[in-house]
Amino acid sequence: SLIVCGAVRVKRTQVIPLIDAMSIEARITIESDWRSSPTVVLQTHVVERESRKRVSIVDRIDHLSTRSEEMIATMIKLDGVKLWSPEHPFLYELVVDVYANGRYVDQHRTVFGMREFRVVEGDFILNGKKIFLRGSNIAFHRFLSDPQRRLLPWDLDWAKRVLIDIPKQNYFNVFRIHLGQAYNRWYDLADQYGML
Numbered sequence: 001s002l003i004v005c006g007a008v009r010v011k012r013t014q015v016i017p018l019i020d021a022m023s024i025e026a027r028i029t030i031e032s033d034w035r036s037s038p039t040v041v042l043q044t045h046v047v048e049r050e051s052r053k054r055v056s057i058v059d060r061i062d063h064l065s066t067r068s069e070e071m072i073a074t075m076i077k078l079d080g081v082k083l084w085s086p087e088h089p090f091l092y093e094l095v096v097d098v099y100a101n102g103r104y105v106d107q108h109r110t111v112f113g114m115r116e117f118r119v120v121e122g123d124f125i126l127n128g129k130k131i132f133l134r135g136s137n138i139a140f141h142r143f144l145s146d147p148q149r150r151l152l153p154w155d156l157d158w159a160k161r162v163l164i165d166i167p168k169q170n171y172f173n174v175f176r177i178h179l180g181q182a183y184n185r186w187y188d189l190a191d192q193y194g195m196l
Contacts, residue, residue, distance in 0.1 A: 041063070
């Protein structure tokens with residue numbers, strides 16, 4: 001893919017769900033190659049991923065960019081929050097529109113689920129409720145060293161069958177990835193179909 005943007009762009013975003021407050025903290029890192037300090041305006045809002053229904057107001061953040069990379073944090077309140085769980089993997093999308101010196105230059109979208117996962121006194125807690133983890137481990141990088149794997153890790157139909165369909169038929173709800181990070185689309189599949 002080719003991403004075309006102006007001299008200011010969103011480099012990355014981090015979305016931190018705050019389910020008790022029915023809001024998110026969005027940490028948006030902008031990158032600029034301007035020699036002068038541009039006036040940057042970020043407009044953010046959240047939509048339901050499937051329906052595209054807007055669930056937040058449009059928030060405007062005015063910022064004077066003085067460095068080549070800066071992180072801007074904002075709190076966004078959501079209406080009618082639906083929590084993510086393995087049984088109901090409901091997803092949202094944070095949309096960030098970027099303007100530099102009055103000109104539209106970039107848009108960045110980040111998919112997320114409203115969930116909080118913690119360990120409390122040895123128990124696993126998802127969204128304030130105890131959850132039993134049933135699953136296994138995936139040594140992703142060991143799998144990559146197998147010459148017979150061909151392009152299987154990048155075949156999303158195959159990955160969905162291995163990561164979601166077969167494990168769910170056997171009542172799994174979690175995988176632990178070890179020996180490195182998996183291909184990012186695997187995490188997207190886990191979010192979309194309800195695998196921790």
